[in-house]
Amino acid sequence: MAGKRLLWLGRLELGWRVIFLLGPTAAGKSRLAMEVAEQTGAEIVSVDAFQIYRGLDIGTGKPAKEEQNKVRHHLIDLVDPEENFTAADYLREAGKVLQDAGNRNVPSIWVGGTGLYHRVLTEGLSRAPGTDTEVAAELDKMTTNELVEEIRRVDLVWSEKADLKNRRRLIRALAVWRQTGKKLSDWQEKETVHGPMAEVGVWVLLPDLEVLTGVIRERVKTMWQKGWVEEVRGLMKRPGWEECPGSRAIGYAEVVDLLAGRITEGEACDKIVVATRAYAKRQLTWFRGIPKVRGIEIDPREPLPKTGVEMLVRALGERNFLG
Numbered sequence: 001m002a003g004k005r006l007l008w009l010g011r012l013e014l015g016w017r018v019i020f021l022l023g024p025t026a027a028g029k030s031r032l033a034m035e036v037a038e039q040t041g042a043e044i045v046s047v048d049a050f051q052i053y054r055g056l057d058i059g060t061g062k063p064a065k066e067e068q069n070k071v072r073h074h075l076i077d078l079v080d081p082e083e084n085f086t087a088a089d090y091l092r093e094a095g096k097v098l099q100d101a102g103n104r105n106v107p108s109i110w111v112g113g114t115g116l117y118h119r120v121l122t123e124g125l126s127r128a129p130g131t132d133t134e135v136a137a138e139l140d141k142m143t144t145n146e147l148v149e150e151i152r153r154v155d156l157v158w159s160e161k162a163d164l165k166n167r168r169r170l171i172r173a174l175a176v177w178r179q180t181g182k183k184l185s186d187w188q189e190k191e192t193v194h195g196p197m198a199e200v201g202v203w204v205l206l207p208d209l210e211v212l213t214g215v216i217r218e219r220v221k222t223m224w225q226k227g228w229v230e231e232v233r234g235l236m237k238r239p240g241w242e243e244c245p246g247s248r249a250i251g252y253a254e255v256v257d258l259l260a261g262r263i264t265e266g267e268a269c270d271k272i273v274v275a276t277r278a279y280a281k282r283q284l285t286w287f288r289g290i291p292k293v294r295g296i297e298i299d300p301r302e303p304l305p306k307t308g309v310e311m312l313v314r315a316l317g318e319r320n321f322l323g
Contacts, residue, residue, distance in 0.1 A: 017107035017316045018098075018197065022047065022287050023205030024280035025113055025250075026216045028300045030063060032205070033111040035304055036312045037071040040107055045097055046075040047112025047121075050249040052090070053081045055235055058228040059251050061219075074108075081235065081246025086130075087120045091195070094121060098196055107316045110197070115286040118202075124195040128187040131175040139171045139178075150174055157185040163282060168248070201315060203308075204287040206295045209280065215300040216276045220251070220269050229255055250275050 021036075023029045033044050046052070050060045054077045063073055074097045079085050094117075101108045110121070139147065147170040152159045154177050162169055173184040180187075207215075232255040235241050242256060251272040258268040287293065296308040 017042070018101075018200050019109055019312065019315050020047070020118060020197075020200055020202040021109050021111045021205070021312065022115075022118060022202060022290075023113060023298075024207070024212065024283040024287075025061070025276055026212060026219050026280070026300060027205040027207045028298055028304070029111050029113070029205060030061065030067075032296075032298075032304055032308065032312070033109045034063075034067060034071060035309055036316065037109060039309075039313050040316045042107040042109050042316055043072040043074065043101065045094070045108050045110045046073065047110050047114055047117045048076075049090075049114040049117060050246065051076045051112075052078040052085055053246040053249075054079065055081055055231070056246055056249055056252070058223050058226050058231050059255070060249055081238065082240060082244040084245055087116055088125055090117050091120045091125055095196060109312070109316070110200075113283050115283065118290070120195055121197040122195045122200070123198070126184070126187040128176045128182075128184060129179060131172055132179055135175045135178055136171055139174050140167075144170070147171065147174060151177075155183040155185050158183060158188075201294070202290055202292065203294045203296055203312060203315075204290070205298045206284070206288075207298050207300055209277070209284065211299060211301065212280055213273070213277050216280070217269070217273050220272050220276070223251075224265075224269070229259065232256060233259060250279060 017040075021029055021033055036042065037044055044063070048060065050056055051062050052075060053060075056062070062076060067073075075090070075093060078093060097108070110118075112118075142150075144165070144167055147167065148159070148164050151162075151164075151170055151173050155173060158173055162173070164170065176182070176184045176187060228251075232252055235246075235252070236256060236259065238244070241247055242253075247253065247256075254263070254268045254271045254275075257263045258265060263271070288295075294311075296305065296311070298305055298308065
């Protein structure tokens with residue numbers, strides 16, 4: 001029933017002024033979204049898998065309190081780091097925000113870099129059953145290479161599109177297979193709840209990857225100065241922190257290693273830059289594959305591109321936002 005309600009939201013209320021602004025980490029999405037929001041009265045909705053966790057502020061690039069005071073933000077600080085938060089949970093919470101914004105006739109900019117969240121909002125979510133904890137525990141005993149070998153054997157279609165370095169996704173796909181005898185790719189293709197935002201226009205920031213790498217390094221240094229190490233020190237005091245979902249955010253494990261004396265600050269910084277660059281490269285590949293996507297060339301080191309700002313302001317001013 002919830003799936004039908006969300007589908008209704010997306011296809012009936014075409015007067016809502018809604019856009020996606022996606023892009024790789026450190027590309028300048030938040031800066032651009034804030035400028036456009038302040039010019040249009042729009043609110044910002046996070047499309048980020050780790051900004052939903054309370055306490056993960058500096059390392060996830062969460063908007064500062066000053067920014068949140070200027071522009072209303074949604075879908076951040078939803079759960080504690082120890083809590084599991086699935087794509088289905090995100091879709092449910094996003095539906096509430098979409099409904100509320102529509103009721104108030106307020107435009108919204110859906111900003112982030114989590115491709116999976118964009119996909120469930122647009123393409124929908126499979127009806128595959130939730131992961132059984134015992135099955136997940138059994139799969140978690142396997143190495144990542146073993147998981148990859150098995151998923152390639154049982155579901156080649158899914159494995160060719162997936163991030164095979166993401167253990168959580170690998171375990172999910174294999175758990176569905178073991179629990180149902182049906183491939184996750186089949187569930188996704190034939191048993192899907194439609195997304196509410198299938199026809200919303202998508203803009204993607206497209207920085208040069210080498211330029212972005214330098215920006216990422218400077219960003220990590222800035223996070224250090226803002227107190228990222230102290231943030232992680234506080235999180236480590238929480239029971240079971242190193243195994244909890246929130247600890248998987250890029251960079252947090254490296255800061256833990258630094259605090260434990262296993263690596264130096266320079267080594268931690270280098271590892272975080274390498275991991276973030278690799279993630280940004282995967283994001284760019286994913287976003288370029290979105291149908292009807294509009295690219296905005298951007299240099300994160302420079303002032304915001306005037307044409308990009310004007311394009312998004314104009315899009316939010318149009319009642320028909322279909323791409």
